[in-house]
Amino acid sequence: MIKTLKALIFLSVLSLITGLFSCHDMKKKADLIIYNAKIYTPDSVAAGVNCIAVKNGKILQLGSDAEIRSRYWAPENINASGTFVYPGFTDAHSHFTGFALGLRYADLSVATSFNDVLEILKVYRKQHPNGWIVGRGWDQNKWDEKIFPDNRQLNTLFPGVPVVLSRVDGHAVLASEAAIKAAGLVFPGKSNEAVLHNGEFTGIFLEGMTDKLRNAIPLPSVNEITDLMTEATRLCHEAGLTAVTDAGLNKSEILLLDSLQKAGKISLRIDAWMNPNEENYAYFMKDTVYHTPFLRVGAIKIYADGALGSRGACLLSPYADDAPNQGILVTSSAELSAICLQAYKKGFQINTHAIGDSAIRMVLHAYSNFLKPEDDRRWRIEHAQVVNENDFKLFAQYHIIPSVQATHATSDMEWAGNRLGPDRVKNAYAYNRLLQQNGWLPNGTDFPIESIEPLKTFYAAVARKNPSGNPPDGYMKENALSRSDALKSITCWAAKASFTENERGSIEVGKDADFTILNTNIMVTPEDKLLKTKILYTIVNGKTVYKAKK
Numbered sequence: 001m002i003k004t005l006k007a008l009i010f011l012s013v014l015s016l017i018t019g020l021f022s023c024h025d026m027k028k029k030a031d032l033i034i035y036n037a038k039i040y041t042p043d044s045v046a047a048g049v050n051c052i053a054v055k056n057g058k059i060l061q062l063g064s065d066a067e068i069r070s071r072y073w074a075p076e077n078i079n080a081s082g083t084f085v086y087p088g089f090t091d092a093h094s095h096f097t098g099f100a101l102g103l104r105y106a107d108l109s110v111a112t113s114f115n116d117v118l119e120i121l122k123v124y125r126k127q128h129p130n131g132w133i134v135g136r137g138w139d140q141n142k143w144d145e146k147i148f149p150d151n152r153q154l155n156t157l158f159p160g161v162p163v164v165l166s167r168v169d170g171h172a173v174l175a176s177e178a179a180i181k182a183a184g185l186v187f188p189g190k191s192n193e194a195v196l197h198n199g200e201f202t203g204i205f206l207e208g209m210t211d212k213l214r215n216a217i218p219l220p221s222v223n224e225i226t227d228l229m230t231e232a233t234r235l236c237h238e239a240g241l242t243a244v245t246d247a248g249l250n251k252s253e254i255l256l257l258d259s260l261q262k263a264g265k266i267s268l269r270i271d272a273w274m275n276p277n278e279e280n281y282a283y284f285m286k287d288t289v290y291h292t293p294f295l296r297v298g299a300i301k302i303y304a305d306g307a308l309g310s311r312g313a314c315l316l317s318p319y320a321d322d323a324p325n326q327g328i329l330v331t332s333s334a335e336l337s338a339i340c341l342q343a344y345k346k347g348f349q350i351n352t353h354a355i356g357d358s359a360i361r362m363v364l365h366a367y368s369n370f371l372k373p374e375d376d377r378r379w380r381i382e383h384a385q386v387v388n389e390n391d392f393k394l395f396a397q398y399h400i401i402p403s404v405q406a407t408h409a410t411s412d413m414e415w416a417g418n419r420l421g422p423d424r425v426k427n428a429y430a431y432n433r434l435l436q437q438n439g440w441l442p443n444g445t446d447f448p449i450e451s452i453e454p455l456k457t458f459y460a461a462v463a464r465k466n467p468s469g470n471p472p473d474g475y476m477k478e479n480a481l482s483r484s485d486a487l488k489s490i491t492c493w494a495a496k497a498s499f500t501e502n503e504r505g506s507i508e509v510g511k512d513a514d515f516t517i518l519n520t521n522i523m524v525t526p527e528d529k530l531l532k533t534k535i536l537y538t539i540v541n542g543k544t545v546y547k548a549k550k
């Protein structure tokens with residue numbers, strides 16, 4: 001009897017001990033487990049891998065559900081229910097701060113005429129009765145009358161009120177007389193940075209003059225800026241973005257991003273590019289690149305020319321619809337080379353906006369004077385839109401990165417042929433051909449010029465259609481990217497273009513736990529269903545920053 005009692009006590013103690021150990025104590029603690037998932041490394045669906053354990057913001061282990069869940073437990077678990085986990089989507093060329101600050105401006109992108117613009121501004125004025133009227137996103141190419149507007153009606157409707165309206169590409173600005181006065185500008189006379197109509201100044205400034213106007217707009221308060229940045233972050237996560245670019249900032253703007261990230265207000269990874277100025281060089285171009293887990297400041301952004309829409313892109317021969325205009329080179333070869341020299345010595349990246357074939361040729365030649373075949377500098381040409389036939393090979397020869405925006409092709413297709421003529425347009429938006437030169441390329445949106453959604457980038461890259469599905473056969477379809485290449489261009493290649501491929505861009509043990517979870521497999525979903533894809537979760541640093549409502 002005593003023996004039986006002892007045996008019973010022994011057994012119950014044993015079962016208590018094993019019971020304790022069989023739950024959590026036998027397993028290691030992770031922070032997050034995503035299970036029952038189809039996991040997409042950029043190359044393929046990883047066979048046998050449908051579970052991810054995350055710890056301290058990094059991918060701790062990958063394996064089958066059984067493997068991972070027998071080894072780890074976590075306070076947070078996500079049942080992906082057979083849906084698709086991709087490496088977090090990255091926008092390789094965007095203007096995050098501009099997007100955030102622009103959230104307080106009147107949205108003119110929906111206007112289909114200049115009258116529409118005026119109607120939007122009247123409503124905006126009612127909601128914002130004081131101060132300047134600032135709007136962005138107008139595009140005369142979307143209007144019935146496809147010509148630049150002038151400021152006469154602005155002066156009458158809003159007398160004495162500074163009104164500043166940026167064109168969709170930011171390379172042209174319409175300003176009221178009061179805004180021109182408040183910015184301390186005078187009519188520039190005959191200039192290639194001002195638009196005249198029948199000899200009269202229209203109130204439209206181009207290129208460098210647009211910055212002078214924008215710089216005169218009173219800044220919002222620190223609290224307002226913080227709210228705008230937080231809202232912009234939320235919108236990016238909602239679109240599935242985990243990392244973005246801020247292409248061209250001053251020191252104070254970069255330090256603001258850094259402080260808001262450190263305060264947890266911005267949960268996006270940001271590749272911040274310096275504007276080319278002495279203040280930035282003195283502060284950021286030290287012996288090493290400034291690099292936190294969320295911020296990298298290792299590149300200088302330069303503008304070589306303007307944009308095609310406003311005929312500021314610098315072409316080798318005149319615009320087909322505006323001869324003898326050939327556009328504007330805003331940085332000379334000598335100026336660019338001087339910056340390249342500094343960057344080359346200090347190990348910094350140069351990312352130059354170049355759209356026209358003349359600007360692109362100038363940049364390719366300037367870069368190639370510094371780059372050696374064995375270098376891995378990853379100097380980039382942003383947009384690389386119109387490339388002369390003889391210049392494609394220079395991208396390959398000097399490992400110069402063509403940084404493209406797939407939605408530009410489908411947004412510009414209506415009028416790009418008019419600007420360039422039938423022959424030159426064949427070498428425009430030639431993304432697949434550029435990819436073949438360099439072997440890889442990053443893809444972005446240039447938001448707020450385009451929508452922030454990376455799925456639209458993916459769709460435009462593979463289908464070469466606008467969101468309405470036009471043209472039915474795709475625009476110059478030979479330059480579409482394969483789905484696999486399109487995915488890489490917004491994940492691992494985008495990371496590589498920012499020198500962060502060892503930290504993120506693919507789902508591998510040790511890398512950042514940044515994921516975008518979708519309800520469809522975008523690698524096989526029929527093309528016309530791609531834009532119906534839903535973002536289910538956006539996860540940054542192992543934390544859920546967006547979750548779709550059921």
Ligand SMILES: [Zn+2]
Nearest residue numbers: 094095247446
């Ligand atoms: Zn840009």
